[in-house]
Amino acid sequence: MASWGNLQPLSTELYTLLQYGLFLVLFFFLPFLGVIIGGSTVSLLLSFLGKEKRDPAYLRFSKEMMETVMTGKSALFMFGLVPVLLVWFIYARIFFDATPLPWHFWSAVLAVLVAGFALLHVYRSAWRRPPSPSPFHVMSGAAGLLALFFAFFLFSQGYGVLFNPEKLSLLREHIRFFLSWNAVVKYLLFLAVFFGMTGGGILLLGGRSAEGKEAPDASYRGLVRDIGAKLTFLATLVLPVFVLLDLVTLPEIALSATVFATAAIVLLLSLAVCLILSLPSGKKEGGPGARIATLYVLIFLAVLVHDHAAVGNAYQDRIASLNMQAKAVEAEHAKEAPREEPAAGGKTAAETGKAVFETNCAGCHQFDIRVVGPPLNEVVPKYAGDVEKLKGFIRNPVKVNPDLPSMPNLGLPEEEIDAVARYLIGRVKPGGSP
Amino acid sequence: MGTGEVRKTVTLLAVSAYFGVLLLGTVGLWISWHRAGLSPDQPIAFPHTIHVSKLNLPCNFCHIFVDRSKHAGAPPVEKCMSCHRTIATEREEIRKLTRHYEEKKPIEWNRVYSLPEHVYFSHKRHVKAGVDCKNCHGQVGAMEKIRRVSSLKMGWCVSCHRARGAPRDCATCHK
Numbered sequence: 001m002a003s004w005g006n007l008q009p010l011s012t013e014l015y016t017l018l019q020y021g022l023f024l025v026l027f028f029f030l031p032f033l034g035v036i037i038g039g040s041t042v043s044l045l046l047s048f049l050g051k052e053k054r055d056p057a058y059l060r061f062s063k064e065m066m067e068t069v070m071t072g073k074s075a076l077f078m079f080g081l082v083p084v085l086l087v088w089f090i091y092a093r094i095f096f097d098a099t100p101l102p103w104h105f106w107s108a109v110l111a112v113l114v115a116g117f118a119l120l121h122v123y124r125s126a127w128r129r130p131p132s133p134s135p136f137h138v139m140s141g142a143a144g145l146l147a148l149f150f151a152f153f154l155f156s157q158g159y160g161v162l163f164n165p166e167k168l169s170l171l172r173e174h175i176r177f178f179l180s181w182n183a184v185v186k187y188l189l190f191l192a193v194f195f196g197m198t199g200g201g202i203l204l205l206g207g208r209s210a211e212g213k214e215a216p217d218a219s220y221r222g223l224v225r226d227i228g229a230k231l232t233f234l235a236t237l238v239l240p241v242f243v244l245l246d247l248v249t250l251p252e253i254a255l256s257a258t259v260f261a262t263a264a265i266v267l268l269l270s271l272a273v274c275l276i277l278s279l280p281s282g283k284k285e286g287g288p289g290a291r292i293a294t295l296y297v298l299i300f301l302a303v304l305v306h307d308h309a310a311v312g313n314a315y316q317d318r319i320a321s322l323n324m325q326a327k328a329v330e331a332e333h334a335k336e337a338p339r340e341e342p343a344a345g346g347k348t349a350a351e352t353g354k355a356v357f358e359t360n361c362a363g364c365h366q367f368d369i370r371v372v373g374p375p376l377n378e379v380v381p382k383y384a385g386d387v388e389k390l391k392g393f394i395r396n397p398v399k400v401n402p403d404l405p406s407m408p409n410l411g412l413p414e415e416e417i418d419a420v421a422r423y424l425i426g427r428v429k430p431g432g433s434p
Numbered sequence: 435m436g437t438g439e440v441r442k443t444v445t446l447l448a449v450s451a452y453f454g455v456l457l458l459g460t461v462g463l464w465i466s467w468h469r470a471g472l473s474p475d476q477p478i479a480f481p482h483t484i485h486v487s488k489l490n491l492p493c494n495f496c497h498i499f500v501d502r503s504k505h506a507g508a509p510p511v512e513k514c515m516s517c518h519r520t521i522a523t524e525r526e527e528i529r530k531l532t533r534h535y536e537e538k539k540p541i542e543w544n545r546v547y548s549l550p551e552h553v554y555f556s557h558k559r560h561v562k563a564g565v566d567c568k569n570c571h572g573q574v575g576a577m578e579k580i581r582r583v584s585s586l587k588m589g590w591c592v593s594c595h596r597a598r599g600a601p602r603d604c605a606t607c608h609k
Binding site: 165166405 | 442445446449450452453456457459460461463464467470472483487488489490491492495516517519520521572573574575576577581582583584585590593594597
């Protein structure tokens with residue numbers, strides 16, 4: 001744990017990069033997981049229904065669905081598990097001073113995901129032995145699906161942490177602050193997108209088998225398209241409710257015009273999907289599949305842009321602060337570059353003094369000109385090498401020159417006062433410039 | 435019109451009405467968020483960035499009561515003028531400042547953080563207990579313009595009190 005907590009602070013570029021990286025990972029991970037969740041749900045429901053109604057078309061589609069969404073083991077590993085590791089890493093880097101989510105959390109997500117994938121694989125392989133999977137296989141499929149739902153719930157709660165910096169400092173010690181309504185809403189929102197996407201995919205592929213063969217009989221194609229259309233329509237009707245609830249539950253500081261505008265865009269795109277689906281199709285060759293699928297890609301993108309903007313807002317002051325620190329460091333380097341670098345080793349007293357000066361005094365003082373305070377070349381010689389007297393002034397500044405404002409008491413620790421006083425006396429030789 | 439036509443029209447209308455209501459809801463939330471004003475405009479655009487991060491002024495140089503009283507307090511105009519009699523006097527914002535000073539008119543800053551009357555809050559207790567300004571006000575030194583970063587909801591106060599073992603009975607904050 002400690003090793004994650006002690007990571008060095010980041011530069012702003014890296015911070016921004018990580019933030020984009022996070023959403024890039026999600027851009028691949030979520031649809032992958034989403035289609036598995038959506039497809040397995042459809043497959044399991046159809047295998048129940050197919051047995052009840054004794055309709056072979058249901059069973060056939062159930063099988064094809066499973067074979068399409070459950071890809072090979074290496075794809076599952078690459079797109080289903082590796083992204084979680086990446087997100088884990090990015091989180092540890094983004095929250096370098098808080099590390100809100102311990103490794104237990106990420107390991108739990110991974111373990112449940114692996115279990116879910118394995119159980120679904122058992123279910124999928126059962127389809128290879130006709131006529132249809134045994135109750136045992138169906139049960140293992142259902143258990144695998146539940147595991148995926150649960151893993152994604154955990155993942156969403158972790159994701160929700162990103163949007164609420166107010167809670168970060170509390171999370172470190174008290175994992176109970178981990179649950180939030182906003183994350184629950186986000187979970188449901190993503191599930192709606194997953195099912196909508198799956199439905200869109202069904203409409204697009206329209207009864208083609210995993211090998212890409214077009215189903216020959218029109219009645220089977222009709223059944224498949226009907227299922228796809230109903231699924232998308234229902235998912236797209238509930239999606240906007242969660243979009244609205246998300247706006248209600250997001251902390252105020254995560255909101256901005258962009259966040260509202262992207263929410264409105266998701267609503268408009270969803271409206272388009274529903275309108276296309278409620279107009280009778282079939283006249284045009286191929287049906288609405290391509291249009292729906294495209295709209296769903298746009299919906300998903302808009303949701304990610306929405307979240308990305310919200311995270312940016314929530315950490316606005318923090319990012320700005322990193323930016324200023326980075327600039328200060330850069331300026332520091334630029335100043336030092338032409339000068340001789342001192343030999344390696346511990347910091348010398350003069351270096352400490354100079355560092356204290358740069359961070360605490362340079363805003364108001366320069367040596368040769370007046371800034372807020374007087375030019376030091378003029379005032380330091382007054383102390384004639386008396387370090388204690390100068391320390392006394394820095395420790396507790398008194399009014400000296402009525403034409404100047406008073407110098408504030410900076411409340412520096414004693415060693416810094418000592419270092420900076422010695423630095424000034426050393427740098428401005430008495431009598432050097434009166 | 436056949437029944438098919440009618441049904442189609444009804445579905446289209448129902449779907450549009452449903453989404454219309456949700457869109458109105460979004461716009462409503464947008465407006466209410468906009469009104470809530472996390473970052474109100476100030477009579478003088480005072481940048482904490484310059485004064486805190488560049489000049490390294492400590493917070494209590496200006497908010498002088500923060501470790502002694504309930505309120506942190508805004509600095510009097512005289513305090514600003516101790517520097518701005520000579521610094522950046524030609525800038526528009528500093529001219530405004532000078533006008534306030536000459537007319538002996540205090541600046542009416544718009545409050546960014548404020549609790550309802552019935553809540554008792556004291557800066558002194560928190561500062562003395564070592565709670566950093568950052569925990570409640572964020573990275574002020576990086577804010578060109580102050581933006582409220584905490585919700586100021588009861589849940590927020592109470593969860594920090596729980597995490598830090600501070601008192602949580604109602605009378606602590608409701609006198």
